[in-house]
Amino acid sequence: MSRRAGRHFLQIPGPSAVPDRVLRAISAQTIDHRGPDFAEVGRTALEGMKGIFKTSQHVFIYPASGTGAWEAALANTLSEGDRVLMYETGHFATLWMKMARRLGLEPEFIEGDWRGGADPDAIAERLRQDKAHEIKAVCVVHNETSTGSVSPVADVRRAIDDAGHPALLMVDTISGLASIDFRFDEWGVDVAVSGSQKGLMLPPGLSFNAVSERAMEVSKAGGMRRSYWDWQDMSGPNGTGYFPYTPGTNLLYGLNEAIAMLHEEGLDRVFARHQRHAAATRAAVRAWGLEVLCARQGQESGVLTAVMMPEGHSADAFRATTLEHFDISLGNGLSKVADKVFRIGHLGDFNDAMLMGTLGGVELGLRKAGVPHQKDGVRAAMDVLDEMPSPAIAAE
Secondary structure (H helix, E strand, O other): OOOOOOOOEEEOOOOOOOOHHHHHHHOOOOOOOOOOOHHHHHHHHHHHHHHHHOOOOEEEEEOOOHHHHHHHHHHHHOOOOOEEEEEOOOHHHHHHHHHHHHOOOEEEEEOOOOOOOOOHHHHHHHHHHOOOOOEEEEEEEOEEOOOOEEOOHHHHHHHHHHOOOOOEEEEEOOOOOOOOOOOOOOOOOOEEEEEOOOOOOOOOOOEEEEEOHHHHHHHHHOOOOOOOOOHHHHHHHHOOOOOOOOOOHHHHHHHHHHHHHHHHHOHHHHHHHHHHHHHHHHHHHHHOOOEEOOOOOOOEOOOEEEEEOOOOOOHHHHHHHHHHHHOEEEEEOOHHHOOOEEEEEOOOOOOHHHHHHHHHHHHHHHHHHOOOOOOOHHHHHHHHHHHOOOHHHHOO
16 A cells, blocks of 8 residues: 555544644553552642533542443433433434443434434423423533534523423533533533543544532432443542543543643633634635535534535535545535535634645545536635634634
8 A cells, every 4th residue: 555645634533633732641651550659640630520510519520431421421320210301413323322222211202304403492392391200311412523513501501491301401412512602511411421522632442421429419319220431439539539340541541631731721711612612614605605404593513514416416426525635634524414515624723724635625525526616715714714713823
């Protein structure tokens, strides 16, 4: 196989590219996870993640993917046969619903069109009908990676409260955390789920639960039979920086470095950077004459942009052409939008020049693949970047 010059553009919506500083941190020699030196590593990671979730309550870190943290959220708070209200925002909301069903829960799925976030009014209406309070939790996806849409989590919390319903609020922010604003305490979330490989700029391998005091109390007396995922088993050792089983030691080194990088930039500037790049990307898509999958203004993701292909053209064939000729990896369409959509990731350790390279590669790919489009998508994106000053430069 011949060598390809230059860097590969990994522009899927996660895993995101890992910064050199994080890679160097991960490469440090492994230490004894029961020894005295590890306590500071563990405490720093656990306290640091509270700042990222914006909570003063509990955070647990698992050596697992986000799927594991999904299961932990459900297993610690719900029992077989419990009813759960979930909202169909896309592929990942659907997978979480299927997991709930396999665990013996009774999920009720509010149908969505995959073109926006969860509808708080629909959630409130269903909860008002539940006079007996049989629904024990409401589960929504904060940033739906398959569609590029964001759910208004604070509004969902208000909908639950306005309905006078005691259901827990569980939120998947696997792809949203550390890229777009998330406020666990302020928004009244009970359990949040996340993973390491998106805005946290790490390889896959760590997952997280942020947990309210209310949810912790529920887990003490309820939940399913569990062992690996048990919050109670985690909380004791975590108090001194340790874990009840072998943690992802070297990934925790990387996590601490990533958290430091996020604070050095400033979380608000991180969020503004993501929104700015997303706005520029959407401008490019529309200038090409293509359509953004998320159709709800104000709910478009800062993490990724999902792009609809013209009728009769294969998104997967376009992606293959773009990879072959321009060494850029784009996200594929999933389940209902398979081969109909491609996804441009613009998350993590990412700047203006990288965005221009990404969009230039996409525009070249559209031309090479014979996809009908207008020129000047890249120029439209440049115009947006000119109009919206870089948050890092504006802060200087």
